[in-house]
Amino acid sequence: MAVRRAGFFLIFSLLLLLWHSVTTFFDIPEYLFPRPDSVAGAMWEMVLGGQLYRNTIASLFRVTWGFYLAIVTAVPLGLFIGRQRYFRAFLNPLIQFLRPISPLAWIPMALMWFGIGDKPAIFLIFLSSFFPLVVFTISSVLNIKKTYLRVAQNFGLKGSRLYLRVILPAALPEIITALRITLGTAWLVIVAAEMIAVKSGLGYLIMDARNSLRMDKVVAGMVAIGLIGLVLDHVIRLLERMPSVEWSRMRR
Amino acid sequence: MNKIEVRNLKKSYVERRSKKRFLSQCEPQEDCKVLDGLDFSIPAGCFACFIGPSGCGKSTMFRIISGFEKPSSGTVLIEGKPVTGPSNRHVCVFQEDGLFPWLTARQNIAMGLTNAAEEARDEVEEYLELVGLSGFGDHYPHELSGGMRRRAEVARALITNPEILFMDEPFGALDFVTRLQMREEMVNVHQMFDMTILFITHDIDEALQLGDKVIMLSDRPATVAWDLDLDFPHPRDLTAGPLKDLRKEIYRKMGLHLAL
Numbered sequence: 042m043a044v045r046r047a048g049f050f051l052i053f054s055l056l057l058l059l060w061h062s063v064t065t066f067f068d069i070p071e072y073l074f075p076r077p078d079s080v081a082g083a084m085w086e087m088v089l090g091g092q093l094y095r096n097t098i099a100s101l102f103r104v105t106w107g108f109y110l111a112i113v114t115a116v117p118l119g120l121f122i123g124r125q126r127y128f129r130a131f132l133n134p135l136i137q138f139l140r141p142i143s144p145l146a147w148i149p150m151a152l153m154w155f156g157i158g159d160k161p162a163i164f165l166i167f168l169s170s171f172f173p174l175v176v177f178t179i180s181s182v183l184n185i186k187k188t189y190l191r192v193a194q195n196f197g198l199k200g201s202r203l204y205l206r207v208i209l210p211a212a213l214p215e216i217i218t219a220l221r222i223t224l225g226t227a228w229l230v231i232v233a234a235e236m237i238a239v240k241s242g243l244g245y246l247i248m249d250a251r252n253s254l255r256m257d258k259v260v261a262g263m264v265a266i267g268l269i270g271l272v273l274d275h276v277i278r279l280l281e282r283m284p285s286v287e288w289s290r291m292r293r
Numbered sequence: 294m295n296k297i298e299v300r301n302l303k304k305s306y307v308e309r310r311s312k313k314r315f316l317s318q319c320e321p322q323e324d325c326k327v328l329d330g331l332d333f334s335i336p337a338g339c340f341a342c343f344i345g346p347s348g349c350g351k352s353t354m355f356r357i358i359s360g361f362e363k364p365s366s367g368t369v370l371i372e373g374k375p376v377t378g379p380s381n382r383h384v385c386v387f388q389e390d391g392l393f394p395w396l397t398a399r400q401n402i403a404m405g406l407t408n409a410a411e412e413a414r415d416e417v418e419e420y421l422e423l424v425g426l427s428g429f430g431d432h433y434p435h436e437l438s439g440g441m442r443r444r445a446e447v448a449r450a451l452i453t454n455p456e457i458l459f460m461d462e463p464f465g466a467l468d469f470v471t472r473l474q475m476r477e478e479m480v481n482v483h484q485m486f487d488m489t490i491l492f493i494t495h496d497i498d499e500a501l502q503l504g505d506k507v508i509m510l511s512d513r514p515a516t517v518a519w520d521l522d523l524d525f526p527h528p529r530d531l532t533a534g535p536l537k538d539l540r541k542e543i544y545r546k547m548g549l550h551l552a553l
Contacts, residue, residue: 188389191361196404196453197381206404210395284433288394291435 075257080264083257092246093265099241101269103159104231107166108224115171116216119178120208129179136175144169144230148237162234162242169230170223177219181212214281214289221277228270243269294372296337296457296489297358302367304328304353305514327353329514330367335491335506340483342500343493345510345518346547351493352388354515355461358491359385371457384455386446388462392434398445399430405452420448424478440471451482457489465495472499479503480527497543501536502529509543519546 057077063069064076071079087093122128144165151161185208193207235244243266250258280286305324327350335341345351356362358369360379369376371383379385384405392401399417406413421427424444434442443463450458464472476499483490483503494500500507501523509519521539531540544550 186389188387188391189393191379191385191387192391192393194361195359195379195381195385207393210393213395285395288433288435 072254072256075260079257080260083255084261084264087246087258087261093261096241096243096246097265097269099239099245100231100235100243103162103234103242104166104224104227106159107163107231108170108227110163110167111170111174111223111227112220115174116178119175120182120204120212122175123179123182123212124208133179136172140172140176145233148234152238157238159239161238162231165230165234166227170227173223173226174216174219177222178212178216181215181219182208184215185211210285214286217277217280217286220280221274224273224277225270228266228273232266294337295334296339296372297335297491298368298370298373299331299333299358300368300370302328302331302354302357302369303365304350304357304362305365326514328357328364329516331510331515331517333508333517333520335489337489338487339505340490340492340503341506341508342504343491343508343510344495344497344500344543345515346512347495349510349513350515351510352461354510355385355459355491355493359383359459361385381453382455383457383459384450384453385459386443386450386461386463388465390434390442390446392442392446392449394434397431397433398426398437398441401434401445402430402449402452405449416452420452421445423451424448440467440475443467443475447482451486454486455488457491459491461493462495463492464499472496476502477528497540497547498531501531501540501543502527507543509546519543 061077064074075083084093122132147165147168148161151164155161155164189207189211193203198207231242232244232247235242236248239245243262247259247262250256250262281290303326305326305328307324331354343351343354353362357364358376360376360383385391392398393404396404399421402417402420403413406416418427418430421430424447426441426444426448429437429441429445434445437445447463464475467475479490479492480503492500492503504523507519507521507523508517509521510516511518523536523539525536529536531537
């Protein structure tokens, strides 16, 4: 843990140092790449003005909703499809076809259906998380050790008891890994979505700053996005420490 | 009356062409025969041990008798009725770890019960104690040793009060001393509970010390090579008397001459 923390600080200090020396040494103009001190200044200005806080909340609100909607639909669906061979044969081609369509390609449709505001953004986040989550959940069900299924069958577990007591917990470690990856994607997509459809959020903040040629603010926004992404990842990783999930990491 | 009757049981797998054929022991395009007409019967309350060379089809036979797989032909009768699928009256302890790793030892054992109420709590405690795991009820399987995991699994099977207990090389992965301990405890368990036990092992001594009946299978495709009744009191000493001769004879029948 200490090693990891030290590594974290070391790499960021080095990065800052490099950034500072390159921008000063080559005298790179602010509009091409702002210096770290002006970015820090812009960050401070946005913190004081409440701009950063407001837009972060707006982005997190949309991501949270879209992501939760995706979890509560995709995970049960994936668990079910994973168990039903015929459904799988039937639905898998459809899912595999829809999955590679970038959520951003849905922006025009989302705007037509939901108008302007939070709803189209939430819909895009939902789309970006739903398909990968379904696919990951199906594969995690298919990876369940056969012995566990036999034991469940032996004890006569059926229906919801089978799903809640065996299938879901057995698949959960892999589902949590999928959540980590998916939340990362959702956080990528939200910024792009907010550059188009709305007047708030970190994506909007960056576009707005660009329009007024405040590159220091643009980079400050990018830094904020990176930091929040780190925090989100950390939150999901806390799930991996739950006692009923820890077993998957304990295996050799 | 016989608890289990197996009549002319055959099983063969159709080789898939796509599988790495050069590794397979069977000719391509030909059915891979695993069981070739097994015939035996096991009386109620009998501790029946199955031995045979590794890969001879013991586990396949195990899965068919316990209802997890269908035979290609032949019948398995339990109390005169053909087996149609797994039942919670016939509980299996599989070769691989079968404890659910997401549940504690206590929760795992409680799985075997249908009523989740308070009275069940006491019963679970009782069984934890029976297998020597009292105090470890709140541990997760990965926090227990291999031997303890096996004990918990045996407890989970016993708490259902099964009519038949199936065990497929249950102690194969344990170290020598733990295996001997488990062996002793299985004798006690069989005396305490009124059930029929089918016990598969690759350990000849284990079979001779535990079994009321030892059935030796031939190399694949498996047939019954020797059906042997053992009517000796426990604990059994394998180094003297008739058991010593039987042991020698089994080794000889397996083609092992240097072992003794």
